[in-house]
Amino acid sequence: MTVTGKLRAAIVGSTGYGGVELIRLLQNHPDIEITSVISSSSAGAPIEEGFPHLTGIVQRNLDGVDAAEIAGRADVVFTATPSGVSAKLVPQLLEAGLKVVDLSGDFRLKDGAEYEQWYKHPAPSDSYLQQAVYGLCEVFGERTAGADFISNPGCYSTASLLGLIPALQAGWIKHDSIIIDAKSGVSGAGRGTSLMVHYSEINENFKAYKVNKHQHIPEIEQTLTEISGEKVTVTFTTHLVPMTRGIMSTMYAGMNGGYNEQDFVNLYRKYYAGRPFVRVRDAGVLPATKEVSGSNYCDIGFATDARTGRVTIVSVIDNIVKGAAGQAIQNLNLMMGWEETRGLGYTPVYP
Amino acid sequence: MTVTGKLRAAIVGSTGYGGVELIRLLQNHPDIEITSVISSSSAGAPIEEGFPHLTGIVQRNLDGVDAAEIAGRADVVFTATPSGVSAKLVPQLLEAGLKVVDLSGDFRLKDGAEYEQWYKHPAPSDSYLQQAVYGLCEVFGERTAGADFISNPGCYSTASLLGLIPALQAGWIKHDSIIIDAKSGVSGAGRGTSLMVHYSEINENFKAYKVNKHQHIPEIEQTLTEISGEKVTVTFTTHLVPMTRGIMSTMYAGMNGGYNEQDFVNLYRKYYAGRPFVRVRDAGVLPATKEVSGSNYCDIGFATDARTGRVTIVSVIDNIVKGAAGQAIQNLNLMMGWEETRGLGYTPVYP
Amino acid sequence: MTVTGKLRAAIVGSTGYGGVELIRLLQNHPDIEITSVISSSSAGAPIEEGFPHLTGIVQRNLDGVDAAEIAGRADVVFTATPSGVSAKLVPQLLEAGLKVVDLSGDFRLKDGAEYEQWYKHPAPSDSYLQQAVYGLCEVFGERTAGADFISNPGCYSTASLLGLIPALQAGWIKHDSIIIDAKSGVSGAGRGTSLMVHYSEINENFKAYKVNKHQHIPEIEQTLTEISGEKVTVTFTTHLVPMTRGIMSTMYAGMNGGYNEQDFVNLYRKYYAGRPFVRVRDAGVLPATKEVSGSNYCDIGFATDARTGRVTIVSVIDNIVKGAAGQAIQNLNLMMGWEETRGLGYTPVYP
Amino acid sequence: MTVTGKLRAAIVGSTGYGGVELIRLLQNHPDIEITSVISSSSAGAPIEEGFPHLTGIVQRNLDGVDAAEIAGRADVVFTATPSGVSAKLVPQLLEAGLKVVDLSGDFRLKDGAEYEQWYKHPAPSDSYLQQAVYGLCEVFGERTAGADFISNPGCYSTASLLGLIPALQAGWIKHDSIIIDAKSGVSGAGRGTSLMVHYSEINENFKAYKVNKHQHIPEIEQTLTEISGEKVTVTFTTHLVPMTRGIMSTMYAGMNGGYNEQDFVNLYRKYYAGRPFVRVRDAGVLPATKEVSGSNYCDIGFATDARTGRVTIVSVIDNIVKGAAGQAIQNLNLMMGWEETRGLGYTPVYP
Incomplete structure (x- = not known):
């Protein structure tokens, strides 16, 4: 009661x-x-x-x-x-x-x-x-409205998908060329104790793990395949950064045309219009993880390269907020028909 | 308007x-x-x-x-x-x-x-x-009410004074025996660039600086002297910790009696009754800086030592919140006659 | 005298x-x-x-x-x-x-x-x-012998080139498919002061910088082009890791055949036979930066992916040793006709 | 054989x-x-x-x-x-x-x-x-010569004793006034896994532990008592610093006279003459832990305060080298009658 x-x-x-x-x-x-x-x-x-x-x-x-x-x-x-x-x-x-x-x-x-x-x-x-509704709010938010059961996306998946979907849906990038080089703070590994999260082993160290074997790969591919209409398979590397919070996905794809950075900014701002938790940065500006720390933001930036015909997309989140608890509350807000920002007005903690 | x-x-x-x-x-x-x-x-x-x-x-x-x-x-x-x-x-x-x-x-x-x-x-x-009213809220809050001009205490001073005043006022510690060994995260040095805040010089390093020369010493002594009624002179060391936020003051004083940890807990809880931003920890529990990070709390714990007749008092704050911006807002709340917690209900960010 | x-x-x-x-x-x-x-x-x-x-x-x-x-x-x-x-x-x-x-x-x-x-x-x-002889010792060591003037390779270049050359020379990877996602500790930015190396800005932060614009790109392309015989253009991203020492290059390339990890291990061990400073890790094992810290080693590991036909190559060095001072001494040893390991017998400092 | x-x-x-x-x-x-x-x-x-x-x-x-x-x-x-x-x-x-x-x-x-x-x-x-010979080399080195069985001092003990003994032996500090505020990197806790050494709990955190309860206290008191001739009891606090290597002991004592910093420098340089691993810093200069990292040095500095009549002594070591493995080898060198520096000529790794 x-x-x-x-x-x-x-x-x-x-x-x-x-x-x-x-x-x-x-x-x-x-x-x-x-x-x-x-x-x-x-x-x-x-x-x-x-x-x-x-x-x-x-x-x-x-x-x-x-x-x-x-x-x-x-x-x-x-x-x-x-x-x-x-x-x-x-x-x-x-x-x-x-x-x-x-x-x-x-x-x-x-x-x-x-x-x-x-x-x-x-x-x-x-x-x-x-x-279960896959609760990637800015992409599938309308499915969430009124749902009773949400499956909250993984932290790596959230950063990566929000960074890739507008370009893939628009047909600007080749679906079979996607490489995701992801980096995470240690809190993503949870509170359980192991040598992998031992301070003296992590501090002043940078390591790759579970290359092409991380369990977030299939949800990324499932979603990209739905968006693209073609079977998408990604190369996916995860790294552990000596910090507690934050994920960056640095993503590479071949472009289907001569797009420049401002083109991407425009495309993404249109796609995410009205969704305040995705902040598309100005052309030439790339986000850093600390700029979203403690908040529910996902910030995205672009670097296009005419020499190679590839685009580099950088997407950052706080893995425990937008990558977990924050997006979960955002999903609940949507389930309840509330504004998605309700109770989530946290400014990033900086520095 | x-x-x-x-x-x-x-x-x-x-x-x-x-x-x-x-x-x-x-x-x-x-x-x-x-x-x-x-x-x-x-x-x-x-x-x-x-x-x-x-x-x-x-x-x-x-x-x-x-x-x-x-x-x-x-x-x-x-x-x-x-x-x-x-x-x-x-x-x-x-x-x-x-x-x-x-x-x-x-x-x-x-x-x-x-x-x-x-x-x-x-x-x-x-x-x-x-x-100017020296705005140490939990001690001089009544002076703040209705004031137009507040001088917000220093970060080291806030942590140190909140940890010492109840015992000094009660006469439990010798006024000429106080030693403050303080440690601060690097954000306390501000955003200006210098070798002192260069990442490669600070990371994986621990250093003392301005021993007995820090400009927070006189405000600490001025306040302790007012509380004690006797001229108080402190030994005061500041150290730089390879972290961004947080201050710990570890303080030592000779006791005027055979007090134990529970005695101190009781004394301080009585002193700070009704002041939610000071959290006096249970006997035997010492606070760590991360437990107040991003919040306006000051947490205090004690270790008494019958062998030496000394008490060790540990006080922690987030230097930018309770040691600066948070206490400033708390002071404004008091100036305006509002609840001191208004707009400051931030749970510490952990981990 | x-x-x-x-x-x-x-x-x-x-x-x-x-x-x-x-x-x-x-x-x-x-x-x-x-x-x-x-x-x-x-x-x-x-x-x-x-x-x-x-x-x-x-x-x-x-x-x-x-x-x-x-x-x-x-x-x-x-x-x-x-x-x-x-x-x-x-x-x-x-x-x-x-x-x-x-x-x-x-x-x-x-x-x-x-x-x-x-x-x-x-x-x-x-x-x-x-x-000037480009002194990438394990590749061009014979040019160094007897030379008077060595240009020591860049830190990013050393890690990247040592990780790519054997596969490129063998024709196992497509020369136009190379993507280098590189990460460096902050010491690589030198001792000069700036906001970019300010502790409070770097700590608990991860950022990309100079995407496709880093000045090590042309020496990488110049060398890969010489090795491959075809004009090589790479996608190259640099990131700053909140640590002092260490570089990891995570590199991606499309394979020209169905090679597995053991194939790569065998190829690289053969290429680097007799060169003790390159340690090719066993199949399935990827190196971390701390495992070479303070030493002149470059450690290399592989992950092949049959699903995408790509190989991921991970190469790590200490940026100030193998990426600068250590390789410089190794070059001098070669210039003088001494063993390349002379005076460089430093075991990595761990932890 | x-x-x-x-x-x-x-x-x-x-x-x-x-x-x-x-x-x-x-x-x-x-x-x-x-x-x-x-x-x-x-x-x-x-x-x-x-x-x-x-x-x-x-x-x-x-x-x-x-x-x-x-x-x-x-x-x-x-x-x-x-x-x-x-x-x-x-x-x-x-x-x-x-x-x-x-x-x-x-x-x-x-x-x-x-x-x-x-x-x-x-x-x-x-x-x-x-x-067992207590192998504090620079103090009891002559006992080590020819011994078969050395007990290597603890890490906190080494830093603290080397910083206190010359002044205590000279009668310059009051034997019942000694307070040791010690700070250690996390490697001192060993490689075993526990929440206490979990990266996400330690990073961006500073905590006190085992106040007046650390097992290095009795060996410190045993040694100081032997040196002083009077029963010495110390107040001793240990803290965990978010770094891997390094110990600093910041020590406080009441002085028996009006000594200044240069007096202490002279006294200590005389005491440690011929012992290259103890570096007594110039008056006004305090050592930082990184300045001995990876090496067998113990660096010591002083701040005297005429206002309070107390001296602050700062002593730093690398806890795994001078506080463990390095001093152990130094002891073996002495046991064998070799120069104590043999095989220990490691310059600190900086930065």
Whole structure:
């Protein structure tokens, strides 16, 4: 029962970085109230014990994961869980009548076989895969309106797709020439401990990983293929940058004509007109990750090269905001018929 | 003329880090509207040119510094200027009938001679030094109410004073035993270029500077002397940490009795009751700088040592928020008779 | 007059990062003695004043730039000067009978017109451009033997060329398909102060710069064209990583056949047989920049993708060692007929 | 059997940061040959698998821990093991006739009861505690000469003791006034994974830990008490700096007279005369951690304050070199009667 009149939200996976970012961002949402923070691993403990930055802000103990209990406390659930966990939990939440925004990768692919190939565990049942709306807001926002179940795009996917789709849809770039060289801050790897996220191994280091093997590849290709109408296969490299937040996708494609940077700026500004979270930079200006840090913006810039006939597209986001928690709230806003910017008016934190 | 009914604010020094942080924080203040962003060095240029993170958020050209023009556009002025500049500008602004919150150090000391000794240029005229209210909100908040002219405390001073005052006032620590070992992120040095803030010189490096010579020493001593009733002289070391934001003051003092950590927690919680921006941590828990990053909190923890009879007090803030722009807005809230938290409900950005 | 029997070396530009790295590395060279450290800007001052890490190690005042004086003190000169300066100085040094290893970019291009297009100042006279040997040791080492004048390759160029040449020479990759996505630590920008190297602007940030405009492009294309026999034009992006040392070039090319990773490993190990500073990693293993930090190694790994027919080649170096001072000493070793590893037996500093 | 004539060394704990640093430094030691790299956890695997920076440099599989086997292969053993492990292993190695330099803390305290209080596990047998020479080279070097068993000082202890001893021995500082505010890079916490060393938790963060509880306290007090002749108890705070390498101890003490900075410089230069690894900086100059990074130096500077009668002493080391592997080799040099600098001529890596 809601006494505030606000939409009641539960967050599953509240002790991961996506979960605590949802908490941070929702503190200032005028129409949403967090009524349950949920963690399978730490149920019963005060959330500020593991996250002292929330001291005095969220004075709440973590709840366990129980679909029926959640349904009694919340109207909508954000599932910021590891892949494999959502596959099982989300159907229960939907059956219980809850709206769901799923931040795991479990419902992003329409093809269960492809899911199993890239994620290495069994796919959710096909009906849920088909029901899930892939919530890339600025591209598929109209599908989100009124939906009950959103699959929130991956962080790399969000940066990459927003940077490629207008040009691909316009036929300006060759669909079989796309190379994505992506770089991410370490928070994208989550809060789990491993040598891969050990400070002394990451600091003053730059490394590539999962080249052509990252699980965000199939959702990128699925979406680009839908946009293009032709089967798109991308070369995709991910790198780890010694910083906490931020993703840059530097993307290369052969052009189908002699377009220059201003042409691209015009095309993209037209495509993203009325969508304030995508900022297309002036010709000759490329965005840096810090310029969107802590905010829900995706900034895009271009460099065309007449010598090679290729365009270089640079797209940046904060991986935990636009790449996760921020876009999830933006999706919920769209589901509810609210302005997509509601509660998301965060200016980037700079420096 | 204000059509919004909001308080109109101008920011002098909008192209420094304190200035752009004021812009960030004021975006979400319900009762304040920025009507002029001012920079002597870049007047005429769009602010987003030098600070692309503001693209599409603040679409405004920088104004020049002219007290009369400012008075036509604003009700209150934040002067985030280098020391020496405010000394000249602030009297003009006050004469023009504006409220002023000064973030420079020019009006923090009551004794002009002392100012000249530490700041190495001529002091402002004494009447302004006496008029200025030293705006350490949680200690002198009642002086701020209704004031027209606030001198905003220094970043090191804020962290250090909030950590020392309750114990000193209670007589629990020896006034002649205080040692402050302070550490700051690099943003405290401002946006000016120099070898001291060169990335390759700072990264993977830790250095001490201005030992016993920092210009925040006299305001700390002036305030502690007022609180204690006895002349207080501190040992004060500043260090540069390879990070952008954050200050920690680790403070040492001999105790006048056998107090333990819980005693200190109780004392400080009583002192800061009703002041939400100071978070006194549970006994045995020490705060880290990232736990307040991007927010207006000052978090404080204690370690007492029966072996030596000393207490170690750890106090952390975000130097640009509670140590500058955030406390300035908090002061303005108090000046206006608003709740001190208004427009400052920022959860720390973590991680 | 040399009493030690060692080769006497002078370093012009001793107060830049390339210069001090030469000093560090040469300390342990058994056959070279530094007899003059030279700086136009700081002549007369002790070098340890600006570089306190050299305290007690190099107790020497900086000399001014005078070709005749240098000739009296040294047998060989390393010119670690800004581009434009070497263009004028090197001919004087060569005339004075000195051997020269030039670390600026002034003598890397054979075509003066191309130099002027990319460097934006007048080219050195053509005879010196032709005389200079482009000292990419593992590729053109035999040209270096006995030479008097070496132009040391650029940092980006070294990482990129060593990673591309074996495959291009073998005809395994399409010469018109090469894309180089390069990332560098900040030390590559030198010790000069600017907003671009300001700690607070770089830390927790990742940015692209000079896309398709970097002055290392023409030397890469000149060399690849020589190797390939066909005119090679590359797409080349440079990024700044929030770290001090290290370069990674992630390179993409279409393959002319169905080669797999082991094929590439075999090809490259054969090409670099007997050249210990290039370490070709096992199939499936990609190098990270920290794994060569402080050392003269260039490590290379591969990922082939049958889906797209492209190979991704990852090449890493320490930009100040293999990308500057280390390769310069390696070149001098080759000039003198010594083993190329002499005095360069530095194990990477890890972590 | 040694064919090279070199001293044969084994390293137990070769997969920790202390162990790999011993490997790095010993590569260039003219009189020592590594004949076994030992790891209980990874025995059988090539060391370059876990430490790719050693590719092609140390082509050796890890051996298991077996005192008899070690005795067959080595003359001296470095035990870079966790505390508690050395306590059991070292006696076996000594019994087997090996020389031992122990880098764990197990043999630093002479009083077993005190060991158990701070380390929380059973102390080694008393005879070994008494036999072990506390190898603070510049202070107790003469005890090391000819010894068979050295206990290598802790990293915090080395920086702190070298900075305090000359003044304390001279009676210039009050023995009951010593406060040590120490800061360390993250490598000091070792390679084990935990939230405490998670990149996203450490980066852009500064935290205090183990205040007055760090296990290096008793060895500092034991040594200062021996030097002073009076029971010394210190206040000791440790902080974690977002960097990999480096320790700074900022130390405070009341002075017994009106000494100035030059007095301290003179006193310390006299004390450390002939000991090249301690560099006493000129009056007014304080060292930074990067100025000793990668090297075996300990740099010390002073700030005296006539206002408070206190001196601030700043001492920096590279925690893995002078604070661990470097000092261990320095100790071995002394044990063997060699020059203490042998094989340790590493210039700090800067920047």
